[in-house]
Amino acid sequence: xxxxxNLTKVYNGKPAVDGLDLEVGEGEIFGFLGPxxxxxxxxxxxxxxxxEPTGGRCFVDGIEVANDxxxxxxxxxxxxxxxxxYGNMTGEQNLDYFARFYGMDAKARKERIAELLELVHLDGVxxxxxxxxxxxxxxxxxxxxxxxxxxxxxxxxxxxxxDPEGVREYRxxxxxxxxxxxxxxxxxxxxxxxxxxxxxxGLLSKGKLAAQGTLEEVARxxxxxxxxxxxxxxxxxxxxxxxxxxxxxxxERNGNRAVVRAKADIRDRLSAxxxxxxxxxxxxRLEEPEIEDVFMAAYRR
Amino acid sequence: MALDRLFNVARKEFSDHITSRxxxxxxxxxxxxxxIGMHSGIETYNTMLESYNLQLQHMQDLEGPYAGWMxxxxxxxxxxxxxxxxxxxxxxxxxxxxxFDLVSKEKETRSLKSLLSHPVxxxxxxxxxxxGGVGALGFAMALALAIALAMxxxxxxxxxxxxxxxxLVFGAVSLGFLLAYFAIALMMSxxxxxxxxxxxxxxxxxxxxxxxxxMFGMMAANAFAGDPPEPPQMPRMPQEVVRTSSSGGYFTxxxxxxxxxxxxxDPEWREYEEEMxxxxxxxxxxxxxxxxxxxxxxxxxIAIAVTQPQIFSMMQSPYDTTPEETTGLAGALGKVWxxxxxxxxxxxxxxxxxxxxxxxxxxx
Numbered sequence: 001x002x003x004x005x006n007l008t009k010v011y012n013g014k015p016a017v018d019g020l021d022l023e024v025g026e027g028e029i030f031g032f033l034g035p036x037x038x039x040x041x042x043x044x045x046x047x048x049x050x051x052e053p054t055g056g057r058c059f060v061d062g063i064e065v066a067n068d069x070x071x072x073x074x075x076x077x078x079x080x081x082x083x084x085x086y087g088n089m090t091g092e093q094n095l096d097y098f099a100r101f102y103g104m105d106a107k108a109r110k111e112r113i114a115e116l117l118e119l120v121h122l123d124g125v126x127x128x129x130x131x132x133x134x135x136x137x138x139x140x141x142x143x144x145x146x147x148x149x150x151x152x153x154x155x156x157x158x159x160x161x162x163d164p165e166g167v168r169e170y171r172x173x174x175x176x177x178x179x180x181x182x183x184x185x186x187x188x189x190x191x192x193x194x195x196x197x198x199x200x201x202g203l204l205s206k207g208k209l210a211a212q213g214t215l216e217e218v219a220r221x222x223x224x225x226x227x228x229x230x231x232x233x234x235x236x237x238x239x240x241x242x243x244x245x246x247x248x249x250x251x252e253r254n255g256n257r258a259v260v261r262a263k264a265d266i267r268d269r270l271s272a273x274x275x276x277x278x279x280x281x282x283x284x285r286l287e288e289p290e291i292e293d294v295f296m297a298a299y300r301r
Numbered sequence: 302m303a304l305d306r307l308f309n310v311a312r313k314e315f316s317d318h319i320t321s322r323x324x325x326x327x328x329x330x331x332x333x334x335x336x337i338g339m340h341s342g343i344e345t346y347n348t349m350l351e352s353y354n355l356q357l358q359h360m361q362d363l364e365g366p367y368a369g370w371m372x373x374x375x376x377x378x379x380x381x382x383x384x385x386x387x388x389x390x391x392x393x394x395x396x397x398x399x400x401f402d403l404v405s406k407e408k409e410t411r412s413l414k415s416l417l418s419h420p421v422x423x424x425x426x427x428x429x430x431x432x433g434g435v436g437a438l439g440f441a442m443a444l445a446l447a448i449a450l451a452m453x454x455x456x457x458x459x460x461x462x463x464x465x466x467x468x469l470v471f472g473a474v475s476l477g478f479l480l481a482y483f484a485i486a487l488m489m490s491x492x493x494x495x496x497x498x499x500x501x502x503x504x505x506x507x508x509x510x511x512x513x514x515x516m517f518g519m520m521a522a523n524a525f526a527g528d529p530p531e532p533p534q535m536p537r538m539p540q541e542v543v544r545t546s547s548s549g550g551y552f553t554x555x556x557x558x559x560x561x562x563x564x565x566x567d568p569e570w571r572e573y574e575e576e577m578x579x580x581x582x583x584x585x586x587x588x589x590x591x592x593x594x595x596x597x598x599x600x601x602x603i604a605i606a607v608t609q610p611q612i613f614s615m616m617q618s619p620y621d622t623t624p625e626e627t628t629g630l631a632g633a634l635g636k637v638w639x640x641x642x643x644x645x646x647x648x649x650x651x652x653x654x655x656x657x658x659x660x661x662x663x664x665x
Contacts, residue, residue, distance in 0.1 A: 041665070050417050050664060070420045078418040084411025088317060100309045101419045144415060 001026040001061060001152060001183040002047065008055035009042050009207075016042040018207035019056065024185060024200070029178050031198030031215075032187040035299040039207040040187040041081060044154050047185070048078045060152055074102065077150035081157040081187075083141030087130025091122050091140045094129055095147055102148045116143040119173070134161035142173065152183045159193050171197055191295050203298055210298055219291040222298045231287040232260045232267055237280040245269060259287060306421045310429025311436065318399050318437035327398055328441050331391040332448060338383030339449050343456045349375040377453060377460050378608040381471050384449065385604045388475050389597050393507060396479040399437055400486025401503050402496035403430050404659060409496060414664055427659040431487060431652060438479045446472045467607050467630050474603045477644045481596035482507060484651035491658045511597040518591025522584040530576035533569040589639075596647055599640040606633040 002024040009017040017039040024030040034040050045051045047058050049069025058065045065072045085094045092113055099109040117123040120139040129140065138161045145153060155174075159167045174197050178184055188194050194201055195215060202212040203222065211221040229249060234240065235257045243251060243258075247266045252259045260270070267284055274281055318324050353374055404427075407413035416426065446468065453460065460468060486503045493499035592598035606613040610633045634641065 045665070048418055050414070070422065073418065073420040080411065080414045080418065082411055083415055084407075084413075085415060086313075086317075086412050087410060088321070097309070097313055098415070098419050101306055101421050103305070141415070145418075147419075 001028070002030075002059070002185060004043075004047070004056065004058040006056035007043065007046060007053055007058050009039070009046060009051070010054040015207050017046070017053075020204075020207070020209055022202055022209060022212065024183060026183055027178070027181050028200055029174065029184045029198045030186065031194030031201040032185060032204065033189065033191060033194055033201055033295065034204035035189055038189075038204045040189075040204055041156055042207075043204070044078070044156050044185070044187055048076060048154055049073055074148060075150060076152045076154060077145035077148065078154045079138075079141045079145040079156060079158055081160065083137055083144075085129040085132075085137060085140060085144075087128060089129060090127065091117065091125060091129055091132070091136075091143070094140065095144055098144050099147050112147060112149075113143075116146055119143065119146075121169070135163055135166050138162055139166070142170070146177075150182065152185065153177060154185045154187070156187045158186060158188070159190070167193075189299075191292055195291070203295065205298060215291060219294045222294045223288075229261055229263060230265050232262060232265070232270065233283060233285050233287050234258050234260060234270065234274075234281070235283040236274060237282055241277060241279070243270065243273070245273075256282075303425065306425045307429045307432065310421070310426055311432035314403070314430050314433025315436040315440075318433060319440060321399075323398050324395070324437065324441075327391065327395045328444070331387060331395060331441070332445060334387050334391065335384050335445055336448055336452065338387060339380055339452050342380035342383045343452065343458060346375055346377055346380055346458065347456070349379070373611070376467075376608075377458055377464050378467050378471070380453070380458075381449065381468065381608050382604075384445070384471075384475075385601065385608065388478065388604075389511070389600065392475065392479050393482045393511070393597075395441060396438060396482035397486045397500070397503050397507065399434055400483045401490050401500045403434065403487055404490040404655075404662075405493050405496040405499045406490075408494060417664060423660050423662075424656070427491075427656050431484075431655075434483050434487065435480060438483060439476055442472050442476045442479065445475075463630060470630060470634065471604060471607050474600060474607065474641075474644070477641075477648070478596055478600035480648040481600075481644065481651075484648035484655070488651045488655040488658070491655045491662065510595045514595045515592060515598060518588045518595075521591055522587040525587050526580060526584040529580050530573060532573050533567075593639060593643040594647075596644060599644045599647075602640045603634075603637045603644065606637045 002022070004020050004022045007017055007020040007022075008015060020039075020043060022043075032040050032043070042051070046053045047060060047065060049065045049072045052066055060072050061075050063072050063075070085091075086097070089097070095113045095116065096109055099112065104112065114123065117125075120143045122136065122139055122143065125136070129137070132140065138158070142155075142158070145155070159170055162170060174184055174186070186194060186198055198215075200213060201215055201218055203210040203218055211218040213221070234243075237256065240253065240256055240258050243260060245262070245266055247263045247269075249261045249263060251261070260266075265286065267286070271281055271284055404413070407416070417423070450460075450468070482503075485506050486499070489499040489502040489506070490496070493502060592602075602613075607630065613633065613636070
């Protein structure tokens with residue numbers, strides 16, 4: 001549904017997005033992760049036809065964006081980061097203004113706007129948009145992104161201004177929209193947020209795609225390489241004796257607990273040995289780096 | 302560019318303008334002051350009309366050199382002269398007020414990004430904004446002219462067909478003048494990141510072209526034309542020729558402006574006159590060229606040509622003493638075609654600059 005080929009955007013001689021190759025399938029909820037300044041928003045602006053790439057191409061629903069941005073905009077919905085509205089108009093008037101660009105007649109506009117305002121819990125709000133709180137603006141932003149019932153939804157930092165209740169509602173809404181078969185592209189630098197709603201992720205770092213896949217696949221791909229060595233955490237009730245196994249590389253001991261670095265996964269041999277020595281094993285597991293740590297390390301690279 | 306999308310933007314902008322407090326206050330002030338000016342103008346017109354009728358009655362009694370003197374019927378266009386002076390100040394402020402934050406405010410509130418995410422081209426947005434602003438200024442101008450016409454009718458002054466046409470031309474020229482400042486404001490709004498800066502830049506240009514430029518024009522005229530020619534060392538001065546239109550009339554008798562000395566024309570005086578005429582024309586040319594860059598000067602020149610053709614003729618050729626033939630509205634406009642062209646080119650250039658800048662604007 002979304003595809004980029006060597007997508008590049010250069011600002012003042014510096015690449016903000018550098019040869020990006022990305023593919024997001026239909027119906028996916030894709031998390032686009034990366035630290036601030038990694039090029040996430042620039043990528044979205046190119047995918048939504050709001051800026052032209054310096055190089056490469058991008059496609060949404062099979063349409064090359066640079067060639068036909070208007071048709072792409074009819075297919076997509078976009079919630080910008082820190083979304084803004086016309087402060088002298090109500091939420092309903094703002095939505096009506098945007099809806100007119102899709103050639104909807106008055107009746108269709110009225111029905112769609114009422115439906116969306118109810119969806120984002122802004123029905124009955126008569127205030128002008130200029131008096132909205134940031135959370136209310138964010139919710140109105142979601143409504144304007146959905147005004148044309150888009151096939152693809154781009155959400156840039158969607159939870160940035162929401163309170164916990166707003167975040168919960170947003171998650172439910174994304175699930176609901178995904179259930180309708182929409183492709184959702186969520187850009188965020190908050191891993192915990194992406195982790196909850198997204199099924200696949202891509203990590204952007206300095207304008208380049210560092211990894212793409214499920215969260216676990218990406219974490220594995222990004223984890224620091226330790227050759228073929230594995231780390232085994234062992235804890236016994238009694239004092240841990242010396243471990244004599246040819247596969248062991250080194251052992252970090254701490255009383256009844258130890259982290260064994262071995263050439264291979266020797267948990268079966270190790271547990272049998274400890275059992276034979278009459279020891280009670282409390283814990284034995286392979287130590288894997290935390291996903292957060294992996295991403296944080298990738299952010300810092 | 303699709304017209305429905307263009308009109309959607311224009312409709313919203315027009316609605317925003319005419320409902321904005323800023324627009325309503327300035328327009329209200331402009332209309333009130335114009336109405337007061339119109340009222341006093343109508344009173345002056347009525348007084349001049351009475352004087353004209355009296356002059357007509359006494360025409361037959363005139364003898365001697367004044368026998369051919371013909372009083373001129375006052376035109377109701379005099380009434381609109383007062384509106385011209387308010388237009389150059391309050392009208393200019395109104396045009397700036399609706400244009401200076403048209404784009405910059407959208408950048409500040411980030412509504413531009415939301416707007417651009419929907420299926421609309423950038424040129425449709427900038428053209429729609431311009432169209433909405435032109436519509437709002439046209440609405441303001443139409444309202445001012447409607448009030449002026451209503452006041453004329455209220456005082457039982459019915460314009461002739463030609464006067465009515467002149468009123469419409471005056472309205473169109475005034476709108477052209479307002480568009481000049483609206484275009485500057487729109488351009489600055491596109492260039493500046495903040496509305497405050499856009500307003501300051503616009504005001505700087507406003508005062509530059511309205512005050513500084515005419516001053517520079519005069520200075521340039523002084524510098525390039527040099528010193529005026531010295532009169533010959535002779536006691537007799539050329540006979541002063543008086544033309545007047547303030548009384549609403551002019552002399553149809555031919556009065557020689559050549560100096561007669563000892564029964565023959567004095568060649569030195571004649572030469573001096575020619576030199577003086579050349580000198581004044583040179584100064585005027587430099588000044589006129591400089592003033593073409595000032596919407597105020599162009600507007601005033603055209604408006605005077607439309608509302609007070611006699612005064613305009615005197616301004617154009619102060620040394621020409623031949624009686625002025627009435628050329629009508631078309632003739633008056635023909636004489637100021639360069640000013641009309643300048644008043645069209647000026648806003649067009651700024652609109653073009655705003656268009657190009659908006660099309661290339663970085664919307665990150």
